[in-house]
Amino acid sequence: MSKERAQRRAEREREAAVLAAAKAAEAERHERREARRRAVASRLPKKRRGPSGVLADRRRTQTRLLVLAFLVLNVLVWLASGDWAVRILALVLTALVGPLVHILMTKN
Structure with a gap:
């Protein structure tokens, strides 16, 4: 019985590790995308707000x-x-x- 529990726990830990790796990869892709977006946006002219009223x-x-x-x-x-x-x-x-x-x- 304890072997089964150990196997199930190991399986859960493997699944959690896979999910954590996937989340980390997605976070890294998101950060790179945002860095590219900031780099492009820094070269574009800023939006000017005209007079209102x-x-x-x-x-x-x-x-x-x-x-x-x-x-x-x-x-x-x-x-x-x-x-x-x-x-x-x-x-x-x-x-x-x-x-x-x-x-x-x-x-x-």
Whole structure:
């Protein structure tokens, strides 16, 4: 009877050793994965948190609407005009005048 108990205990200890080795291997893989992730993340640019609040939301909305208006204007010029010179002129004027209009419209 004591031999059977000793065998069962030895079997349990072997199973526990196998489980512990598997856990240790998994922990090592996890640590290596996290080390790779930290190494890659350290080379990437950090996320910047922009300004928040009502005024920042209003400014973002105004900027989006202005960009959308310039985009619609350029699409209309592109569709209405068959002349490449007019299309390119509209794009150049949008690029030059756009920032000025943005400054004038969002200035408080």
